[in-house]
Amino acid sequence: MPRPRHCRYVSAAPSVTYFKPRGIPLRELQEACLCVDELEALRLADAEGLTAQEAARHMRVSRHTFGRTLASARRTVALALTQGMALRIEGGTYAVVADAPREQDSNKEHDTMQKIAISSEGPTLDDMVDPRFGRAGGFVVVTLPEKSVEYIDNGASQTMSMGAGIETAERMSRAGVDVVISGYVGPKAFEALKAAGIKVCQDVEGVSVREAAERFERGELPFAEASNK
Incomplete structure (x- = not known):
């Protein structure tokens, strides 16, 4: 269909x-x-x-x-x-x-999102965004507005032959994440995140985790309606 x-x-x-x-x-x-x-x-x-x-x-x-x-x-x-x-x-x-x-209306929805998880190549804000979602090494989680930071290790999903995206999405749900920021989010992972009520900002790569978080706060990262495919 x-x-x-x-x-x-x-x-x-x-x-x-x-x-x-x-x-x-x-x-x-x-x-x-x-x-x-x-x-x-x-x-x-x-x-x-x-x-x-x-x-x-x-x-x-x-x-x-x-x-x-x-x-x-x-x-x-x-x-x-x-x-x-x-x-x-x-x-x-x-x-x-x-x-x-209007632009300010779009920003209001971003303002209600408190906990954002950014796929990362390392555990700090200065590490680069990992363009992969399901097989990202980990996620830097930034809680707004206080901007406290924690790290979620995702190494277990990297070793999976299948289902890494769904497993990672479930890990985000258990962590109480509101938004995921990454480069590529596949169809199955996207649907799993959507079912968990987690918004997705994708096509983000080549920048640091800190810059990705700041771009989100400024309302520059729109929420995706579908996976990258």
Whole structure:
């Protein structure tokens, strides 16, 4: 079965939902359909000039999902313009949230997360982020706002032939972690973390644990909606 689409959030329903070439009767025109969430992606990227990360936060989707939505929207509009088609705007998996997703609103959710675990190559804040989740050597756990630090050894998962990601996710759950920050989180590990109510910030690598924690505090690490695959 195909994976169900996550809801996309838009700031308003479109007031105009149909465009056509001038002087050609409707009965003679073919139609192209642009979904409402695709229109929102166009508005945020091309009219408002937001970056992919900023626009993704507004729509409450991952950067990859936003990128796919925007690419689909641009293809549809290009098809309508180049082939003289009418353009209908309707459908899509979306919800209207007038105040959705300002930057400060996104930061509020980060502020409620008290215990963050960062996959690490060593036990200190100055060690580098380990890009692996399931087979990371360990996790530096930072409790906010006091910024107390502890270390969770993950060596047992490194020796497992299978199931390392799930075992590591269970270890995070037992430790009472609210958020995991890492580089790559596989599908099974992601689902195990999600089932435990643990948020995931991924694609974080090439920085120290300290820098990753500071980026999280500033609201610069969005929560992922799916695994890296």
